[in-house]
Amino acid sequence: MQKQNGTELKNKAKQLLQNKTVDRVAGFCAGEFAYDPSPCVFYSAEEIEENMIYDCFCSPNFSKFLVKETKKPGRIAVFMKPCDTYSLNQLITEHKIDKDKIYIAGIGCDGMVDVFKLRNKTGSAILKASCDNGALTVKTPDGDMTFAFDEVLAERCLVCKSKKHVYYDELLCEPSFETDTGRFDKVEQIEKMSADARYEFFRSELSKCIRCNACRDACPACTCETCVFGESSSGAESRENANEFEEKLFHIIRAYHVAGRCTDCGECSRVCPQRIPLHLLNRKFILDINRFYGVYQAGETVGQIPPLTDKNESDPEV
Amino acid sequence: MYKCSKESLGALLSAINEKYALYVPKKHGEGSVSSFEAYGDGENMYLSGITDRGIKELFFPQCEEIARFVTANGAFGVKETAVKSGYNVIFGARACDIKGLQTLDLVFLAEPEDRLYKSRREAGIVVSLSCGEPSETCFCTCFGVDPSKSGDIAAIGTDGAYYFEILTEKGRLLIPELSSVCKTTDDDIEAERDKIRAKAALMPAALAAKDLPDKKTDELFDLPVWDKLSAHCLGCGTCTYLCPTCQCYDIKDSKTADGAARCRFWDSCMYSDFTKMSAGQPRLTQKERYRQRFMHKLVYFKENQGIYGCVGCGRCVRKCPASAHMIKVIKELGKADERHT
Ligand code: SF4
Ligand code: SF4
Ligand code: SF4
Ligand code: SF4
Numbered sequence: 053m054q055k056q057n058g059t060e061l062k063n064k065a066k067q068l069l070q071n072k073t074v075d076r077v078a079g080f081c082a083g084e085f086a087y088d089p090s091p092c093v094f095y096s097a098e099e100i101e102e103n104m105i106y107d108c109f110c111s112p113n114f115s116k117f118l119v120k121e122t123k124k125p126g127r128i129a130v131f132m133k134p135c136d137t138y139s140l141n142q143l144i145t146e147h148k149i150d151k152d153k154i155y156i157a158g159i160g161c162d163g164m165v166d167v168f169k170l171r172n173k174t175g176s177a178i179l180k181a182s183c184d185n186g187a188l189t190v191k192t193p194d195g196d197m198t199f200a201f202d203e204v205l206a207e208r209c210l211v212c213k214s215k216k217h218v219y220y221d222e223l224l225c226e227p228s229f230e231t232d233t234g235r236f237d238k239v240e241q242i243e244k245m246s247a248d249a250r251y252e253f254f255r256s257e258l259s260k261c262i263r264c265n266a267c268r269d270a271c272p273a274c275t276c277e278t279c280v281f282g283e284s285s286s287g288a289e290s291r292e293n294a295n296e297f298e299e300k301l302f303h304i305i306r307a308y309h310v311a312g313r314c315t316d317c318g319e320c321s322r323v324c325p326q327r328i329p330l331h332l333l334n335r336k337f338i339l340d341i342n343r344f345y346g347v348y349q350a351g352e353t354v355g356q357i358p359p360l361t362d363k364n365e366s367d368p369e370v
Numbered sequence: 371m372y373k374c375s376k377e378s379l380g381a382l383l384s385a386i387n388e389k390y391a392l393y394v395p396k397k398h399g400e401g402s403v404s405s406f407e408a409y410g411d412g413e414n415m416y417l418s419g420i421t422d423r424g425i426k427e428l429f430f431p432q433c434e435e436i437a438r439f440v441t442a443n444g445a446f447g448v449k450e451t452a453v454k455s456g457y458n459v460i461f462g463a464r465a466c467d468i469k470g471l472q473t474l475d476l477v478f479l480a481e482p483e484d485r486l487y488k489s490r491r492e493a494g495i496v497v498s499l500s501c502g503e504p505s506e507t508c509f510c511t512c513f514g515v516d517p518s519k520s521g522d523i524a525a526i527g528t529d530g531a532y533y534f535e536i537l538t539e540k541g542r543l544l545i546p547e548l549s550s551v552c553k554t555t556d557d558d559i560e561a562e563r564d565k566i567r568a569k570a571a572l573m574p575a576a577l578a579a580k581d582l583p584d585k586k587t588d589e590l591f592d593l594p595v596w597d598k599l600s601a602h603c604l605g606c607g608t609c610t611y612l613c614p615t616c617q618c619y620d621i622k623d624s625k626t627a628d629g630a631a632r633c634r635f636w637d638s639c640m641y642s643d644f645t646k647m648s649a650g651q652p653r654l655t656q657k658e659r660y661r662q663r664f665m666h667k668l669v670y671f672k673e674n675q676g677i678y679g680c681v682g683c684g685r686c687v688r689k690c691p692a693s694a695h696m697i698k699v700i701k702e703l704g705k706a707d708e709r710h711t
Contacts (some may be wrong), residue, residue, distance in 0.1 A: 264604035323691035
């Protein structure tokens with residue numbers, strides 16, 4: 053499904069180490085199953101040769117991880133799919149990542165598989181899986197099954213906002229473009245609901261939350277050193293939603309805090325063990341910003357000033 | 371043993387539901403996760419695979435009030451949450467989750483007994499359902515779990531029928547309901563059970579984890595491999611909150627209109643403020659926290675309680691957003707065994 057295959061990335065990674073462009077390379081190591089590659093940092097060509105892979109299950113966005121990684125000495129190379137580069141730009145803008153410490157190789161992307169969706173389709177154990185020519189083939193105890201990509205792609209990929217890399221040192225794929233795949237359709241549908249129905253929709257979705265904090269921890273826009281929801285002196289550090297109010301409080305505060313900075317990378321919804329469509333909250337904010345302040349895409353360029361922290365005479369609230 | 375046709379399962383569950391609060395695994399449509407819920411109208415039951423969320427929360431809820439403090443007319447009073455009496459039934463539990471209860475028992479029923487947990491444990495009649503369709507992430511057989519037989523009553527689904535075998539005294543309480551819908555039989559279903567056991571033992575996770583580390587703390591604690599394993603752990607609580615054996619909780623008081631309520635809620639050793647004291651959190655980095663979770667399951671719990679603190683349900687394997695899961699840990703620690711010998 054991915055445009056560059058594992059071998060091409062391996063060769064590139066080895067080359068970047070050998071010609072001393074970087075000191076280490078971030079990528080994926082093969083997992084135990086077909087779909088669970090581990091993010092890994094490679095220091096030598098041998099390690100790369102032995103362990104590095106890349107396929108349609110390599111979904112994690114590496115940008116946030118660079119916040120910590122760039123505090124270490126040396127330079128690190130990372131392969132990035134288009135959506136990752138928006139998060140990266142946003143983090144560079146917020147001075148969380150030092151550009152001189154990274155080397156970004158942009159790789160093409162046809163989308164990543166959502167294993168939960170896939171599991172629903174197979175209904176039995178996933179023994180092997182491989183992506184090829186627009187289809188995913190899965191080996192199960194009941195025989196092989198083949199699915200078209202559209203059936204198993206992650207939601208964020210079905211409505212991918214852009215195949216364009218907005219940051220890179222080198223592009224391994226052809227340059228590409230922003231896409232319009234109707235990512236606001238669902239938000240617009242929800243807007244048309246009655247206030248009660250809308251409230252009920254979000255109440256019922258958010259009531260599933262187990263407050264594992266994975267959405268926050270994976271979110272590239274959530275980079276506070278200490279989160280108010282993890283700090284006992286704040287009085288709001290409860291792990292569990294003690295009541296319905298807290299349940300919503302966490303998500304609403306989070307959505308407000310990332311408003312204007314959320315690039316719609318989709319990590320929150322990807323990691324949520326309860327399958328809560330968190331992206332809908334964030335997309336509503338994005339759509340509103342577009343309407344009130346003109347179309348704005350967080351992370352499009354380094355150094356942009358988000359409309360919510362900028363003040364202009366033309367702002368609707370002036 | 372009792373036998374009923376597949377079609378009459380609904381009638382049996384309805385009969386149970388008339389007399390007891392009944393919980394069954396449910397899944398509301400493709401996009402939703404599966405968990406145990408009140409039987410209700412019996413719609414949306416999900417019996418074919420392990421649920422995303424297990425039965426632990428029916429015994430040890432994520433959040434519960436344990437006491438109330440009230441001030442009235444100048445007097446201060448403490449009101450402990452009353453324990454409920456009467457039985458309830460949980461149908462469709464997996465053997466791994468039931469083994470999970472056994473590990474919770476070792477903690478909550480040890481002195482001083484946890485009265486709320488104990489009351490729920492005594493009230494719960496657990497009917498297991500055999501795993502016809504194990505997942506590639508299942509490795510319960512590595513921990514001596516029998517996926518075909520467990521709980522107070524073991525239900526096993528074959529091609530055309532369900533069989534129910536009563537395993538405990540408490541299980542006998544459901545004899546009236548069983549007899550009203552099912553027939554008694556002395557069919558030999560051992561061969562069916564063997565098929566289920568064999569299938570589960572061949573799952574990729576079970577094969578990968580079959581050599582559990584049998585080493586002491588000292589031999590594993592300082593292995594450099596913890597750096598690698600934990601490098602991308604997000605420090606979220608997904609693995610802990612979905613685990614049938616994780617039992618840590620925190621306690622918090624909050625104001626109410628006439629005093630305060632004391633609640634306890636699940637905590638996670640993966641969190642940066644877990645067991646935080648005035649001097650800080652004793653486990654300084656995510657590596658130490660990560661190591662704690664897995665060492666607790668594989669080493670400390672076994673050293674202290676005699677059994678592993680993992681039951682091989684595979685939930686952390688499926689749901690870890692960084693894929694930094696138990697199977698990878700077991701395999702790496704296994705390699706450590708090689709290095710040591
Ligand atoms: S959102 Fe777009 S760029 Fe990102 S993984 Fe999906 S298809 Fe690829
Ligand atoms: S990842 Fe999902 S379950 Fe976890 S805190 Fe976020 S919304 Fe809640
Ligand atoms: S191991 Fe995985 S699920 Fe557990 S805390 Fe780390 S990232 Fe979260
Ligand atoms: S550690 Fe993981 S596999 Fe083991 S019982 Fe807990 S969630 Fe299941």
